[in-house]
Amino acid sequence: MNRDKLIRELRAVVGDEYVLVEKEDVIVYEQDGSIMQAMPEIVVLPGSAEEVAAVVRAAKQANVPIVPRGSGTGLAGGAVPAEGGVVISLARMNRILELDLRNRLAVVEPGVINQDVTKAVAADGFFYAPDPSSQAACSIGGNIANNSGGPHTLAYGVTTNHVLGVEVVLDDGRVVWLGGQVPDCAGYDLCGAFVGSEGTVGIVTKAVLHLMRSRESVRTLLAIFDRMDAATQTVVDITAAGIVPAALEMMDRLTIEAVETGAPVGYPRDADAVLLVELEGVREFTERGAREVHEICMHHGARQVRVAQDDAERLRLWKGRKGAFGALGTLAPNYYVQDGVVPRSRLPEIMRQIATISARYHLRIANVFHAGDGNLHPNILFDMRTPGELDKVIAAGEDILRACVAVGGSITGEHGIGLEKKAYIGLLFSDADLNAMAKVRKAFDPDGRFNPAKMFPTPITCAEMRRAPAKIPAGLWI
Amino acid sequence: MRDLTIDADRLARELGGMLGAAVQRDPASLRAHAVDGLVPQIRCAPKDTDELCAILRVCDASGAAVIPWGGGTAMHWGNPPSRADVVISLEQFNRLVEHDDANLTATVQAGMRVAALQELLGGRHQCLAIDPPDPQHSTIGGTAAANINGPRRMAYGGVRDLVIGMKMVLASGEPIKAGGKVVKNVAGYDMCKLFVGSLGTLGIITEVTFKMTPLPETAGTVVARGSLAQTASLIEALFGSVLTPAAVTVVDGRVAAAAGLQPAEASVAVWAEGFTETVARHVRDVQAMAGQSGMTTEVVHDIGHRRLWETVRDFGAVGAPPVVFRLTVPPADVMPVLAVVCRLSDGGALRYVAHAGTGTVWLAFDTPAPVTAWFPRLAALAQEYHGHAVLAAAPPEVKRTVDVWGPSPQALGLMQELKRQFDPHGTLNPGRFVAGI
Numbered sequence: 001m002n003r004d005k006l007i008r009e010l011r012a013v014v015g016d017e018y019v020l021v022e023k024e025d026v027i028v029y030e031q032d033g034s035i036m037q038a039m040p041e042i043v044v045l046p047g048s049a050e051e052v053a054a055v056v057r058a059a060k061q062a063n064v065p066i067v068p069r070g071s072g073t074g075l076a077g078g079a080v081p082a083e084g085g086v087v088i089s090l091a092r093m094n095r096i097l098e099l100d101l102r103n104r105l106a107v108v109e110p111g112v113i114n115q116d117v118t119k120a121v122a123a124d125g126f127f128y129a130p131d132p133s134s135q136a137a138c139s140i141g142g143n144i145a146n147n148s149g150g151p152h153t154l155a156y157g158v159t160t161n162h163v164l165g166v167e168v169v170l171d172d173g174r175v176v177w178l179g180g181q182v183p184d185c186a187g188y189d190l191c192g193a194f195v196g197s198e199g200t201v202g203i204v205t206k207a208v209l210h211l212m213r214s215r216e217s218v219r220t221l222l223a224i225f226d227r228m229d230a231a232t233q234t235v236v237d238i239t240a241a242g243i244v245p246a247a248l249e250m251m252d253r254l255t256i257e258a259v260e261t262g263a264p265v266g267y268p269r270d271a272d273a274v275l276l277v278e279l280e281g282v283r284e285f286t287e288r289g290a291r292e293v294h295e296i297c298m299h300h301g302a303r304q305v306r307v308a309q310d311d312a313e314r315l316r317l318w319k320g321r322k323g324a325f326g327a328l329g330t331l332a333p334n335y336y337v338q339d340g341v342v343p344r345s346r347l348p349e350i351m352r353q354i355a356t357i358s359a360r361y362h363l364r365i366a367n368v369f370h371a372g373d374g375n376l377h378p379n380i381l382f383d384m385r386t387p388g389e390l391d392k393v394i395a396a397g398e399d400i401l402r403a404c405v406a407v408g409g410s411i412t413g414e415h416g417i418g419l420e421k422k423a424y425i426g427l428l429f430s431d432a433d434l435n436a437m438a439k440v441r442k443a444f445d446p447d448g449r450f451n452p453a454k455m456f457p458t459p460i461t462c463a464e465m466r467r468a469p470a471k472i473p474a475g476l477w478i
Numbered sequence: 479m480r481d482l483t484i485d486a487d488r489l490a491r492e493l494g495g496m497l498g499a500a501v502q503r504d505p506a507s508l509r510a511h512a513v514d515g516l517v518p519q520i521r522c523a524p525k526d527t528d529e530l531c532a533i534l535r536v537c538d539a540s541g542a543a544v545i546p547w548g549g550g551t552a553m554h555w556g557n558p559p560s561r562a563d564v565v566i567s568l569e570q571f572n573r574l575v576e577h578d579d580a581n582l583t584a585t586v587q588a589g590m591r592v593a594a595l596q597e598l599l600g601g602r603h604q605c606l607a608i609d610p611p612d613p614q615h616s617t618i619g620g621t622a623a624a625n626i627n628g629p630r631r632m633a634y635g636g637v638r639d640l641v642i643g644m645k646m647v648l649a650s651g652e653p654i655k656a657g658g659k660v661v662k663n664v665a666g667y668d669m670c671k672l673f674v675g676s677l678g679t680l681g682i683i684t685e686v687t688f689k690m691t692p693l694p695e696t697a698g699t700v701v702a703r704g705s706l707a708q709t710a711s712l713i714e715a716l717f718g719s720v721l722t723p724a725a726v727t728v729v730d731g732r733v734a735a736a737a738g739l740q741p742a743e744a745s746v747a748v749w750a751e752g753f754t755e756t757v758a759r760h761v762r763d764v765q766a767m768a769g770q771s772g773m774t775t776e777v778v779h780d781i782g783h784r785r786l787w788e789t790v791r792d793f794g795a796v797g798a799p800p801v802v803f804r805l806t807v808p809p810a811d812v813m814p815v816l817a818v819v820c821r822l823s824d825g826g827a828l829r830y831v832a833h834a835g836t837g838t839v840w841l842a843f844d845t846p847a848p849v850t851a852w853f854p855r856l857a858a859l860a861q862e863y864h865g866h867a868v869l870a871a872a873p874p875e876v877k878r879t880v881d882v883w884g885p886s887p888q889a890l891g892l893m894q895e896l897k898r899q900f901d902p903h904g905t906l907n908p909g910r911f912v913a914g915i
Contacts, residue, residue, distance in 0.1 A: 103808035147664045160668060161639050176889045181864040182806045182837055183636065184625065184675070186883040187893045187912040192638055192671025196664050216720035240580045242603065242692025281722055284755040341660040345580035373662045374581070413662040421665075428658065428665050436654045437667045439899035443892060455666065 003041070006062040010044050010086070013054040018045040018092070029069065029079075029087050033134070035336065035390075036077035036419050037466040040067075043087045049167060049175055049205035052088065056203065057173035059086045065452045068199040070110065070142025073134040075337060075470070076418025078146065078198050082453040082460050088203060090141045096120055097206065104211040105164070105181060110141025110204045114148075117209065126211045129156035132414070133325070141204050147196030149414035151247045151321075154372040155280065156212065158414070160195040167206035168194060171445040181208050193440060198416050199451040201444035215280040218246075219290040220308040222317045223275045223297040224268060228252060228355075230300040231273035232348040235371045237296050238277070239344050243289050246280040248372025252351075254331065254381075255324050255368045262327030265320040271303065275371070276321050324368045325379075331366065332381035334469050336393045340404030341413035344374045353403045354378050361396040375413035376404070384469055402427060417455040419465070426457055484542045484563055486519035492540075493522055493564075496532050500525065500570075511565045513545055513910075514558035514874035521547075523567040527645070527653055527684055530566065534682070535651030537564050538905045544649075545907060546678040548589060548620025551612045551795065554802075554871040555624050556677050557882050560909030568619055571684055574598050576659075583642065583659050585687040588619025600693060607634035607691040609787070611795035619683040625675030628791050629725035629749065632835025634691055638674045643687030646673055648680075649901040659687050672896070678907045679915055680900045694751035697724075699783045700761055702768035702775045703734075703742035706820060710813035712746055712771040713834050717810070719767070721760055725749040727790055728816065728832040737789035738782060746773075746834075747786055793831040793840055794870060800846045801872045803856055805839040807865035812837055818859060837865065849876050857884045883912045 010019045020026050020043040031037045041064075046052045059066045065085030072079050081087050094111035101124055106117055114135040117128040131150035132138050138148070144166060149158045156162075165179030179191030194201060225231040235248060251259070251274045256267045267274055275297070279289040290307065297305050308314035328335050342350045351367070354376075358365040369377040378400055380393045401411045405427045411417075417425055425434065434456065441448065441456075453460045494501045502508070502521040511521055520542075524530040537544050543561035547553075548568055568589030575585040579602045586595055592606070592613035599605050609628025610616045616626070622644070627636045634640065643657035656669030673680055702712055709728055716726060726748050731741035739745060746768075750760035761777055768775045778786060794802040807815050812834045819828070819841060832839040841856070849872055856867040869882040887893070890913055897904075897915045909915075 100808070102810035105808065147668065149662055149664075153662070157635065157639060158662060158664075160671070161635060170892075176892070178889055178892075180866075181808055182866070183638075184627075184806050184838075184866075185887060186866055186868065187887045187890065187915075188680075188896060189638060189671045189675055190889055190892060190896075192668060192674075195671075196668045213717075213720065215722075236580050239582055244692075282720060282756060282759055284759045285722075285753060288753045288755055341662055343578055343581035343583065343659055344661075345578050370662070374660055375662045408659050410658050410660050410663040410665050412665050413660070414664055416664050417666065425666060429655070432652050433654045433656065434666070436648070436656075436669060436900075440667050440669070440672065440896065443895040443899050 002062065006058060006064065007042060009058040010042065010055060013058065014044055014046050014051050029072070029089070031468065032072045032074040032077060032079040033470055034075050034077040034080070034418065034420050035467045035470050036080045037468050038080050038082050038464065040081045040087045041084045043089060045089045045092050047092045049169065052169045052203055052205055053173040053175055055086065055088055056169050056171065060171065060173070060449060066450050068145065068203045068451065070139035070145070071113070071137050073138040074142060074146060074418065075339070075415040076412070076420040078416050078418035078451070078454055080419060082419055082465060090139065093205065101126060101211070106209045106211055108140055108207055108209060110139060110207065112140045114138050114140060114143055121211055125214045127214055128209055129153065129162055129212050130159045140207055140209070144195050144204050144207060145197065145199045146416045149370070149375065151249055151370055154248055154370065155244050155246045160192060162210040163191065163195055163207055164210055165191055165208040166194055166204045168202040168204050170202050171447060171449050175205065198418060198455050200441060200454055201450060217281065217283040217286040218314065219279045219286040220314045220317050221277045221290060221293055222306045223277070223302040224271045224304045225273040225275065225302055226271060228273045228351050229348050231275050232351050232371070234275060234297055234300045235347055236345055237300070238293055239372070241292060241296065243292055245277050245293070245372060247276065247278040249276040249321050250274070250367070250369055250371035251321065251324055252367040254364060254366035258327040258331050258366060259320045259324050262330040263323040265316065267320055274320070276317060321368070328366055328379055328381065331364070332383060334384045335366070335379040335381050336397060338376065338378045338397050338400050339412045339415040340376045340401050340409055342374045342376065342404050342407050342409035346407040346409070347371060347374060350376065350403060350407060354400055357396055357399045357403070361392055363393060363396050373413070374409065390467065398424065419454060422455055422457050425455065484540055486563065489536070489540055489542055490520050492536055493520065493533060497522055497524065497529060511547060513553055513562050514877060516559055516562040518545060518562045518565045520563065521565040521567060523569050525570045527647065530647050530682065530684065531651040531653055533566060534647055534649060538649050538651060538903055541903065542905070543908050544905050546623070546682045548617035549591060549615040551616040552620055552624040552626060556910035557914060558874050558877050558909065559907060560914070566682065568617065568684070575685060577602060578659065579604055581659070582690045583661065583687055584690055585643070585659060585685060586618045587685050588617060588683045590618050592616050592618060592621060599690065603693045604690040605693055606640070606688055608637055608640060609791045611792045618686050622674050622686050623676060623678050623683055627838070629727050629787060629833055632726065632833070633722065633724040638671055640689045641670045641674055641686055642689055644670045644673055644683055645685035646681040646683045649903065649905040657687065661689055677911050679897060679911045681906070696754050696757050697749065697751035697783060698757050698761055698777060698779045699786060700748045700764040700768070700775055700777050701739055701786070702746045702773040703740065704744065704771065704773035706744045706813065706817055708771045708773050709744040709746050712768050712773060713813060715767045715770065716748065716764065719763065721763055723748050723760060724751045726834045728834055729790065730830050732829050733789060733793060733831055737786040739786065747790070749787065790831050794842050799842040799844055801843040801849055802870040803841040803852070804868045804870045805841065805856060805860045805865060807837045807839065807860055807863040809835060809837045811863040812839060815839060815859060815863060822855065846873050846876050849880070853880055881913060886913045
């Protein structure tokens with residue numbers, strides 16, 4: 001490629017100040033929330049769909065890869081420029097373009113921060129349901145690329161259930177709408193296929209989001225268990241009883257220890273598990289639901305069930321859960337988070353297996369996760385400075401993923417495949433299954449220009465990949 | 479250009495060699511499987527995926543056009559096929575593979591009848607919260623392929639939201655799977671989304687895994703009668719409230735009468751379900767709101783509730799009227815759109831069922847005459863509200879004069895390329911999808 005010519009073209013499109021090429025400028029784009037790193041060659045920050053399209057055309061002309069990037073909070077290396085080329089940051093495209101509360105719609109640019117959508121409509125009694133734990137920093141474009149979840153997606157669904165349409169820039173610079181302002185648009189559900197495609201088929205430049213009416217009442221309970229088995233069985237029984245909480249979160253003994261060391265909230269250190277249950281709906285539903293959840297917890301021998309009486313207490317109950325991720329730093333210098341999912345009926349079994357894997361590798365694993373939808377987050381604690389330890393951690397992580405698949409689960413519930421798990425996607429899908437996905441990719445992006453070396457189990461061909469401790473902005477949680 | 483005439487005798491012999499008695503050529507059976515008047519030459523019913531793969535391999539190689547067939551309840555959907563040689567029935571794919579009730583999921587073979595599935599699920603206090611018309615005959619695979627949604631979509635989501643896994647066989651005869659049996663899963667592309675609503679043009683669905691819904695403790699419906707204007711004001715109040723109904727549906731007087739209700743210019747039915755106290759609260763509040771809009775209400779339970787929602791569910795599909803349109807518009811625009819439509823029809827032969835929570839408006843006419851005049855008008859009206867209109871049912875000779883899916887989508891080129899990738903020979907349901915895909 002003629003690098004200088006490309007840089008000149010990009011500068012002509014977006015202006016000199018929005019094309020970064022010096023090492024000290026591009027270094028902040030070498031990593032996301034994962035442990036993968038690769039130094040970008042060129043970073044461009046377009047300000048409009050037209051500029052994105054022109055950048056894409058220039059990159060195509062120069063025959064270099066394109067890596068879209070939102071806020072860089074992804075945990076699977078999806079925004080790392082593994083094969084070099086042009087990183088397109090959508091951070092400047094951060095306007096909320098339209099709020100249509102009558103129709104419960106918001107039209108936003110991809111760089112809008114997730115939490116800002118809810119902030120813009122909360123006073124009118126609405127919210128945007130998908131709430132990834134990084135919602136104070138992550139962008140809607142990144143959420144769409146990764147089909148992000150969050151603790152409250154148990155009742156309300158993940159990103160794909162709340163995106164009606166996306167305007168995207170295709171590989172040749174064409175700008176098209178997939179889906180629209182209503183569901184069931186004529187033809188294939190390309191919007192549905194686009195959400196979760198991890199930046200491999202195009203770049204979203206506008207999105208139509210579905211807003212929800214705020215619920216009348218919220219009830220939050222926290223149950224403390226002496227045995228993990230009893231806690232996981234409680235989750236199974238709440239689900240089987242037909243109560244669908246808005247959130248159903250779990251923390252294990254090691255996480256409790258971290259929380260009580262780092263930012264104490266009064267969990268008993270000798271407890272084996274803490275379960276956080278939140279019900280939302282009309283008052284009659286939450287009152288009755290909370291009563292039944294309480295009974296199920298007691299039936300399984302909960303040592304104590306705390307019920308929030310007001311908003312302040314509710315925030316207190318959540319504080320430990322939200323602080324858990326940050327508090328893990330008090331136990332070990334580094335941790336590596338996995339994202340496997342299992343059928344909820346298999347939760348007790350998988351937690352036992354994770355304990356076995358932990359013992360086998362002599363690695364401590366702290367579990368803090370979305371129990372209600374079976375989405376695990378085992379955090380493997382380690383010290384990067386110990387030679388060979390990271391490899392051991394990755395091997396233990398792989399064992400956990402294999403265990404999840406063996407009970408009918410998946411290797412990722414909300415973080416995505418990216419670079420991190422592309423070697424494992426074959427655990428779930430046959431060559432024929434992956435070949436069908438490749439057909440979709442080919443229909444959108446025949447040259448494979450968008451985000452190469454991600455998701456599919458192909459080797460990385462050029463750039464030098466490195467591993468380093470994850471850089472997660474302070475205050476974020478998972 | 480491939481030769482599009484096939485040697486049906488030779489093909490039947492080849493398929494017969496593989497399947498034996500499961501290959502049918504008797505004229506009466508073939509006529510019963512005509513699609514928009516086009517009678518196929520062969521009907522076969524594979525007993526498992528291996529047989530289905532073998533049939534597709536043979537058909538794809540010989541240039542035979544394949545029509546996948548579930549319960550035959552949605553065959554009025556789509557443009558008339560350009561060719562129809564072999565009907566492949568999924569009738570032997572009729573088992574519930576797994577109901578993991580503690581995980582709230584079920585895996586079902588595509589040819590299973592919806593009613594039969596609901597009965598098995600009901601035995602364990604769960605259901606599939608999709609209400610396709612004619613559940614005695616409609617199948618799981620057909621419901622997914624045609625993206626058939628019902629009134630409760632506003633509360634539980636549509637087919638695309640409830641499907642979490644699938645198995646399918648591509649035109650080449652290659653079996654693939656997508657998704658899985660966990661409710662949260664972002665491994666790879668979300669291939670299920672492409673197959674939901676693809677009307678059998680990308681592959682044949684053989685198995686679907688769904689999220690289940692617990693059977694509610696109780697259910698009831700408030701029906702409020704009045705003018706269209708009163709109906710609009712009640713719906714606005716309802717959507718401004720904190721209530722979480724399962725369905726909110728507006729019907730005209732004739733549909734109300736068919737549902738066993740007292741007819742009025744318009745009736746709104748508000749379905750509430752869940753805990754007894756939750757339903758009681760909804761009934762109380764909706765009645766109060768209806769009173770404020772000056773409407774008369776009645777509350778129906780049990781048989782009355784079931785009859786009403788069965789009428790709504792089957793509207794435009796069972797005992798099909800000659801012409802049915804489906805308009806999809808943003809939810810708050812349902813009543814303005816309905817008002818325009820009623821004014822245009824001027825008390826004519828129009829009947830409607832409009833789901834105010836999801837923006838789906840079904841219009842039925844008793845004569846085929848209005849299509850030429852009405853379709854462009856409805857398409858323009860829907861577009862004005864950022865929505866779209868589809869001709870859901872009409873006699874074949876009428877359908878041949880239009881594209882029933884309306885104006886081509888902006889991304890048509892991508893869709894055509896996707897079809898080429900998955901079905902390069904145009905074997906599956908040729909011509910029935912958007913712009914003749």
